[in-house]
Amino acid sequence: MENGAGQEGEYRVLARKYRPSDFDGLIGQEAMVRTLSNAIEAGRLAHAFVLTGVRGVGKTTTARIMAKALNCQSFDGPTMTPCGVCDACVSISESRHVDVLEMDAASRTGVDDVREIIDSVRYAPVSARYKVYIIDEVHMLTKQAFNALLKTLEEPPAHVKFIFATTEIRKLPVTVLSRCQRFDLRRIEPDVLVGHLKGIADKEGADIDDGALAMIARAAEGSVRDSLSLLDQAIAHGGGHVAGDAVRDMLGLADRGQILDLFEQVMKGETAATLDNLRRQYDRGADPIVVLSDLLDVAHWLTRLKVVPDAGEDALASPAERDQGRDMAAKLAMPALTRAWQMLLKGLGETRTAPSPIAAAEMVLIRLAFAADLPNPADLVKQLKQNGGAGAPAAGSPHGTAGPGAPGPGPSAMTGSTAAPPMSGTGPARMTVTGATTGSVSGPAAGLAAGTVAGLAAGTVSGAAVVAIRPDAAPETTAPFPPPATYEGLVDLFRSNKEVPLAVVLSDHVRLVAYAPGRITLNPSARAPADLSLRMKQCLKTWTGMDWTIAFSSEGGDASLREQAQARQQQIRDEAMAHPLVRSVLDVWPEAELISVREERVDTVDAPPDAPSDTGEAAYDDMGDAALDDLFDL
Structure with missing residues (x-):
């Protein structure tokens, strides 16, 4: 044959x-x-x-x-x-x-x-x-x-x-x-697979570049059948001579060298160059999802280079790519690489479900570029502890220039200084920013506000930032919230403080036995968490500043708030169904259904002091009769 x-x-x-x-x-x-x-x-x-x-x-x-x-x-x-x-x-x-x-x-x-x-x-x-x-x-x-x-x-x-x-x-x-x-049966190693494909290409009389074979082996992910199918397609695509560019276009891949350049541009915070590089690859036929997957591979490869230097001997990478990878791995810190991995991994999922993959990919790279040169939160906290108050500005300094103990700006920092506005907080951890950066904000992070402790911990200041943080002279002792007077107010307190799971438990799966500010007795259902008491005490102590006593009982208690709301809604619905207006409508249209009932308050400000209130059934009947007249006028 x-x-x-x-x-x-x-x-x-x-x-x-x-x-x-x-x-x-x-x-x-x-x-x-x-x-x-x-x-x-x-x-x-x-x-x-x-x-x-x-x-x-x-x-x-x-x-x-x-x-x-x-x-x-x-x-x-x-x-x-x-x-x-x-x-x-x-x-x-x-x-x-x-x-x-x-x-x-x-x-x-x-x-x-x-x-x-x-x-x-x-x-x-x-x-x-x-x-x-x-x-x-x-x-x-x-x-x-x-x-x-x-x-x-x-x-x-x-x-x-x-x-x-x-x-x-x-x-x-x-x-x-x-x-x-x-x-x-194991996946086939890339170098073994490349050698196998080269031997088959020689038997078929096909001239194929080594770079093309490496792309096919990488796309096959260790599957011999997949690699042979791709090789078959590549030979037909190239008409006997298979070049790397032809395979790249066939697979919708991006150039490996361009992917490394793109990753380097992103990690340097060069947003404009990043978007231009991505758009060029997209115009050439590269799939944005594949580009982000390749960037994930690069992040993983560089991280392995940091941990295991021998990982740079990748059989599918050219000598130039290996040299560039070692240089990038030496310059990038491990926190930056792990952060890039997490952001790319999340962005890849977003891109797969986005209406426009290229737009989603661009947004992912913009986020990564703006976050790439942010400092490691652990290093920033360590730096703050080491500097103490040495970085505080002199009294009356309008720009918040750092003191003599502050280091100079880093390699990528911009010149100038930026003052950090004070930040007020609550509780014993309340601190105020009194220092400023000596290297200011660099790269895309210049567009981020660096003023709060939360922002600093997230890494919004880069370069050689020195910010001194001191506790307030008089810690605030006033509780943020007064103790709720009612149990319904207690549930609203949990909901307003974004403790929605606990609010749902207290509303739906707990019967109230007794309530007073500082002391609660509950009858929980089987769906209530085992640590409900501990979690409630911690939250209420933080919000109200007082210790709460929370007891459980297996008997008694009113209906849960959800059951009460459902009963009230059913009562309103029954009253509406019994109203003459509704009965008249159902007599005219027997197949009609009452979808929902909404309570509506009638304004009585203009009513004379001695006049009866219109909020009762009479006012409701008057409005209903008028609405019915309008309905039949149609």
Whole structure:
């Protein structure tokens, strides 16, 4: 067969044409091959095997090779080197051997399909040494099918072998796994995969660049079948000569060098250059989601370089890329890299769901650029502790110039100084900013306000920022909130302070037994958290400044606030349904429904002092009659 042509001249894809026919052709699975070889030599072959791994690493191919090794007619017994030319080897390769039965569990999942196997195992093989059952995607079998197979799988006849293949090993019952020998087929290493692809390209007479092979191997993620499919497509795309640019355009990838430049620009805070670089790659056909994924890979690679310098020896990276990566890893701090990883990871999810992926990707990079040169909060706190009050400005200084003990601006800091406005707070941790930066704010962070302790802790000041923080001379002792007079007010206090989960529990899953400011007795339901009392005490102590006594009772108590609200709503609805206006409307339109009822207050400011209030039923009837008249006038 020349150039993949079959006997009738049809083209065979590379993934089928170069499917291994023996164990020597398997790549990257040395541990499994060694185990099987030793088992055959020692005569210790198991009766059932399960092969697991990601798609395209050779599970079904390995099962067929094992079937040929068991039944090759050129040897007196099982062998690790089947001939591949005998009738048994040829028929097994073509999936037509009468004693090697392949079943796709994705399409035959029921117990009836397994029953056919159970009924046939008792019969001896027709022409082979062993009757082999290969069940692909075995995890798709139903629970009843697995249970029906268990007895036969545990004690099959001596002439029967089972070989299972699956990509979802965790979905197999433990009772099945315990009856099989398990082999985990690994992803193929990038350098091994590149060498394999290069050999196939040479056999096909295709001229392909090393960079193109590296891109294909990276996109395949360790799958041989995926890599061969991409290679097949690349050869057709390039017309015999496959260049890196052609593969990049075919896969919608960005240039690896441009990705490194983009990451470097982002981490330097060069927003304009970042957006221009991203837009150029997008115009050339790069997918924004792929660009962010590549930036995640770069962040991970540089982080590994910081921890394990040997990680820079990436087989898929060119020497120039490795040198650039080492230089970037040396300049970037670990907190900056981990922050970039978290922001890119979150931004990738946003981009996948955004209406405009390119707009979402740009927003992600803008956020990252503005946050890239922010200091590490831990380092900033350490710096503040070391400087103490030395960075405080002189009295009457209009710009808040730092004292003589403050260091000068960092390499990326802008010249000038920026005063930090005071910040007031509450509680014992209340502090006031009295110092200023000596290097001011650098890069995109210049647009961020650096005045509050919260902002400083988040890293809003970069460069050599020195800010002195001192406690207030007189800590504030007044509680932020007075103790609520009612239980409803207590629930509103939790809700207004954004303790919504506790507010929901107190409103929906608790019955009030007794309440007084500072002391509560509750009858909680089973859905209330076990630490409800502790959490309530902590919050109320912070908000009201007093210790609260919270007791629980298993009996008594009013209806929960939610039940009371529902009862009130039902009462209002019943009153509305009984109103003459509503009854008149329902008489005219029997199929009409009352959707909702809203309480409405009637303004009585202009009413004479002695006149009866219009908030009662009379006013309600007058309004209802007028509305009814208007309705029938239509």
